[in-house]
Amino acid sequence: MSANKLRHLELSMGHINATQFSLKQGGGSRLNIPHRLNRKTHAQKLRHQLEEIRNTHDNDSVFAIKFSGQANMDFLFEELDKSAYKMELLSIKKVDGVISANVRVDSTITFDKLSSALQNYVNPKPRNGKEVQNPLPYIASIERIERVSIDSFFTDDISLLPMDNNPHWWEVWLTNKTKLSVRDLFIKTAIHEGLSVNRKPISFYDRTIFLCEATKEKLSAFVQKCNVIAEIRIAKKAKTAIVNSTYAEQESLMDSLLKKTTYPHNNNTRIVVLDGNYIVRHPLLSNALIRNQQADYRFSLDNQDEHATEIGGLALFGNIAVARQYETIVLRHKIEGVQVLDGILDFPELYGRITESAVQITNDNTNSAYIMPVSETFGDKHKGKPSSWSACMDRITFERQKLFAASVGNVNGIIKSNNYEQEQRNSCIESPAQAWNILSVGSYTQLCDANLGGIQGVIPYANAGDISPHSRTSCLFESQWPIKPEVLFEGGNKIVAANGEVMTHDAFDLVSCAKDFRTKLFTNIYGTSASVGLAGQFIGELMAEYPAFWPETIRGLIVHSATWTESMVAKRPNPYTKKDIMNLSRIFGHGVPDLEKAKYSASNALTLIAQKDFQVFAFKLDENDVPTKEKTSQILIFPLPWPIDVLQGELHDKLIKLKITLSYFIKPNPSERGYSTKYAYQSHNLRFDIQRPTETKEDFERRINNAIDIEENENNENSKVRLIHQDNLNWFYGAKSNSRTKGSIHKDVLEITGAQLATMQNIAIYSVAGWWKHRKTISADDTRTRFSLIIDIDAGDIDIDLYTQIQTLIPNLITI
Incomplete structure (x- = not known):
């Protein structure tokens, strides 16, 4: 029999040294810019527009002007960021296929420099004795130059x-x-x-x-x-999901729960609830509630519509309707409350700053994580683009190394069942849940018993294991943004009446502690707020089990343990493509986490965990191995502790499931300037890859260098990127479709024979460009960060002790 509940195995990576990316950069895709038949006429038009603007400003002033491209054509706006011209690219936007750029200029220098550039565009100097065919393509891409307005600067929807x-x-x-x-x-x-x-x-x-x-x-x-x-x-204003509360259980249920609950004796592990009010000292919560605080002293405590107490109850006990069935309940973490919004006084605030304050006043405990069941009004309009709040969440997680979980927001209103699924796909995740570093939590449901409601003529809307009708999706995100939500927890169901109306019903909600416990002890709660409460319980259990694990690792283990339910898998078309998987991931994320798998290995299904501090970029060496000021990517390649004899012997033709998750935090740099490499939102990107069965170590290293070269010099959708990742291995997500490279957590799953796995002996972690690399003001020495790598091998039903054999091999790993 296979042994279960074994602690995960840790890989020490202190002896692994990074190597530099070693290929010359090159390449570039063809540009779709307007073909100007008469360069002189085009230059005269632009010069006239510049002169009109120049004449409306003082000769020594600094101001912004607007450059626009031609509809549905490439506009080389990055070329307008020229320090020598005293030009700074401020922001860009795209309306009806036309890209426009707001550029800060200095009238003492900029106009003369642009005039010279226009002259060089009309009469370019020969290059190597030959006439230049397409001089200064960025000028050819400019269609119009004009004064800015508030509409020019407005980058929201x-x-x-x-x-x-x-x-x-x-x-x-x-x-x-x-x-x-x-x-x-x-x-x-x-x-x-x-x-x-x-x-x-x-x-x-x-x-x-x-x-x-x-x-x-x-x-x-x-x-x-x-x-x-x-x-x-x-x-935007902050909001919370609506709680549908009714009288739930009698006092005897609470007494029963109290008798079988063991509360923690220390407060080293705690979940901090960021919501619109305090967590009340409910009899079930009082022994585990550390304190309540306000992120802003001006907040009113009179708002009774908030649900901090209900969220706190879920973060400790989970769904009370489930917890009541347990023989014993052992709590291993405590809770704390911080009020981060005010629904009464309604004064304006930047909620990113409020969140920073909440973390600051609770930073006296290192082993804490934060859950946030709140979002912004109009927060769905961002469609993945960073908001000030989400960017602040990314900065907090990076700088303070804290784990956040936030709800993705609820689908609201009564909607007919015949268009509900499409409405749900069009209901975009709300800010700040688009943040890269946080765990964004959506809802699924197992509450699907038609008899629960006790009303004739109604049926549950969602089938068992499907996405909850409350939950939002990232189907409307632009392709470069992360897959959200990452995971789903129970969030309740809705019912469908005979007339086709979809509505909530108490019987299909979760149960938690009521804030007004003197009149009722328990209440109903549903939606993604309830789900993030359950996520808090999951996080607390995991952090208490592994207090030394980094937040990146805890987040990684949650995502790593998640799988699609049968209902989710059934949504794949037949046949399906990797693009179908990516589209469904925008709905289901990585699926439903499994606490037992996140906490424990088994003898035949084990988890390896590596935590590593990593300088992602290094000073590039010249031909004499002397460091230059230019930065280049770094590569870590290290061996895996596979039991080769067993894999090639007993497991030779048996299918083994290999699962890899890479989790790290990025440093954000929000600005609406296209989020291209130079203006990337993320400081850096990390990737993982594993040696293929047919590759030598040298072939593997060469392929990683090629992958960096192509990804940094071509658009990610380019066929060359897909080619470099192409192989015969059927990864679930696959780098070929780019689903594995979104955001700051990357996961993939592969079923492979033991014989093939035995030859996949090395894994690589490497960096590709972000804004850290392309900013001259950032030294390579200042690009140090860290990552967590999680690797599973699972022999399924085969009774074999892989755990002990791999545990024995780990100390003998040698550096490549």
């Missing part, structure tokens, strides 16, 4: 731009690339123009974000006078 002239709160994003103090300049100018300003901004590497109140007309005038504005977005 255009439907959010107010049409009235009432006062509204705005997010004003400022450039930090100036010798002036952007904070002082902005506040001074805003006050002079009569704008109300919240003086507590959020700052990133390139951007500082303020909230200000103004009418659209007043803000339009302001953008012409404040020359450090990079972009403008509408300010």
